[in-house]
Amino acid sequence: MPSIRLAEQPEFETLTRIWLNATLTAHSFVNREHWEASVPDMVNKWLPMAENYMIELENPARIAGFISLVDNYLAAIFVDPQDQGRGMGTELLNKAKKLKDSLTLKVYQKNESALRFYLRHDFVIDHEEIDGSTGEKEYLMTWHK
Numbered sequence: 001m002p003s004i005r006l007a008e009q010p011e012f013e014t015l016t017r018i019w020l021n022a023t024l025t026a027h028s029f030v031n032r033e034h035w036e037a038s039v040p041d042m043v044n045k046w047l048p049m050a051e052n053y054m055i056e057l058e059n060p061a062r063i064a065g066f067i068s069l070v071d072n073y074l075a076a077i078f079v080d081p082q083d084q085g086r087g088m089g090t091e092l093l094n095k096a097k098k099l100k101d102s103l104t105l106k107v108y109q110k111n112e113s114a115l116r117f118y119l120r121h122d123f124v125i126d127h128e129e130i131d132g133s134t135g136e137k138e139y140l141m142t143w144h145k
Contacts, residue, residue: 002088004095007052007066015052015066015078016042022065022078029110030134050075053095055088067092074105093121102144109137118143 007015019042023035050068057064065079065088074096079088096103105123107114108131123141131138 002055002057002064002091004053004055004091007047007054007063009048011054011063012043012047012052014063015047015054018063018065018080019076019078021081022084025081026111026114027108029108030136034134046075051099053092055079055092057083064088065092067096069096069099072100072102072104074103077105089117090121097143097145100145102142104140104142106131106138106140108134109139115139 016039020035020039024032027035047068050070052066052068054063054066056062063080064083066076067074068076077089077092077096079092103123104126105118106129107118109115109128118141121143123143126140126142128137128139130136
């Protein structure tokens with residue numbers, strides 16, 4: 001049975017690898033080099049500023065995904081592509097919902113599977129904007145307890 005716990009700094013490289021693999025799969029509409037260039041910021045800037053909860057599998061023992069929270073902002077939720085479709089994203093999101101009374105997030109409009117996932121989990125679209133780093137349209141979504 002998977003368990004969720006707070007990630008520690010030595011695990012940030014593993015979380016970054018999961019982020020990159022999942023990002024390249026889910027965001028193929030954005031240039032690969034954009035994501036690869038973001039790896040140092042992920043390890044040294046974004047993960048250290050967030051509360052990061054990771055989901056671990058027992059057999060074999062490994063990290064399968066994580067969620068990053070900055071106050072009530074859901075900055076990241078990523079599951080390793082090999083573990084997607086097994087309910088781990090839902091478990092991570094439920095953990096965030098237990099910790100917070102409300103959440104906001106941004107999701108690319110072209111990432112239709114993630115958009116459907118958030119709508120299924122009671123998030124609503126607040127408004128549309130453009131991501132300044134990619135030029136892609138995204139939705140700001142909110143959830144309230």
